[in-house]
Amino acid sequence: MSEQETKRELHINWYPGHIAKAEKQLKEKIKLIDFVIEVRDSRIPFASHHRDLKEWLGTKEYISVLNKSDLADPKRTKISQETIIKDKEAYASFIVDSRKNSLPANFLRAVDKLAAKTTEKFKAKGILKRPARVMVVGYPNVGKSTIINRLSQTKKAKVENRPGVTQQQQWVKVKSKLDILLLDTPGIIPQKLYSDDQAIKLALCNCVSAKSFDPMELVLSSMPIIEKSYPGLIRSYYKTESEIQDLKAEYELAEDAGDISIVGKSEYLSVLIEKLAHKKGWIRKGTGGQAEADMERAALKIISDFREQKFGKINLE
Template structure:
């Protein structure tokens, strides 16, 4: 029996995407938010289509969860792709001032173009887009310097689109996390699940934890400088690597939780998501 693929496309996302496509006609600037741990897996396949000719600001959130060496490598890679990344930790406010500054600057350019065409200046409209739980609402609250939109460390908190005025010069559209209707790249889907950037209804904890364990082992074998700590699982749980992720889960369950594999899988994923295994990127630049 083949493993069912990870799929999650709840009704509120389908509805939000339809509304987003409609609102994009009014938008001047697109703030795309990605998860620093998985910059490629957290890039929405339709983002280029949504941006079109609009100004694009790339926000790489959760910078606190990857090492400085990985930040440097990603910055170089993205610059080679003609992208300027802004690395942030929206939860704690790090890097937000630079994002605010570039958003306002984009706004100034929009109004200069309007004036050249004989139109009056107006508040610039920006939209914040990205997968669920990458930190869009936390980013907006930091830009506004107050808690205006609900923000929680789980996918699916924002369920509808909402315009918020940042200043006389800038309005921001908060959107729910958007996913493709079909997650064709299952390797990326597993990474989204590991990082909690997709609803828990989409996946099996044990399968995702076992995949995570094996992914860490592959990263270590590749020995990319600055991309994987030496044996993060062994350091945390004092348990030698096993032949497969499933075997590691089982061995750890027997060692710590009286054989409760589900509880063990949940613990490993929570430890990774909260940074207890150290600063661990799951992707290196190609």
């Protein structure tokens, strides 16, 4: 199978009206803020980066946080962090697991340093009580509000595991240092995504609403990406050795055909998932009363297996 045959499309509709409003409000606030904390998902550090951010900020600095590091492949996350540092767009970049009570000391030091720079600048102008205003931005569901709560040691920002929880901007004071004000913002996504792959990665990592894509379409488009980066992973997690052999026989594929030649082609992958569904008991009653594979249930299960790290700590880039 040639590279071109690999299905890589996902049709998503993420309600641009709502996102457009969030982006407009964010841009309006930039003049009021001193610097930004940009939150990315460590599993998709580039697909969860908004490429217009630097242009919107002008000379204002941003600290880039690779969050949800506990879910990610540590080696690949480190390489991504090094790339971000090398790019020199961000002031600094940190790998963070914000579920932990304490954030990394070097990240806190960087926030303090930029905040101190701001307050000193105002002091020099004779303005003594001007707090540093820090905006936290990023794609939906990457952990912006969680980081606000950790930094402020409060629970003021609403946190839930679905995209679109924060709908309004909200200022939160940092309790221990009264000279910092944090601004929580709703998640943003570019009006036009950069590539089909980006849509797939965002959907798989729960950064776009589940209502905006078809689960089976997501499975068929994302499994080839995973298989390419982590060969044999799908076979080994779902123990599909015999199903793959059966499929090869049915379709008269070469004995030594690699897994990617099956997982990478939608037609074969859907047959493999159907076989898997029968094996796992993901079945429903068909119109004639016979048991048939419940493909939607299978797709939702595979997506949740990825999100719950059943395949291991995987980065998609």
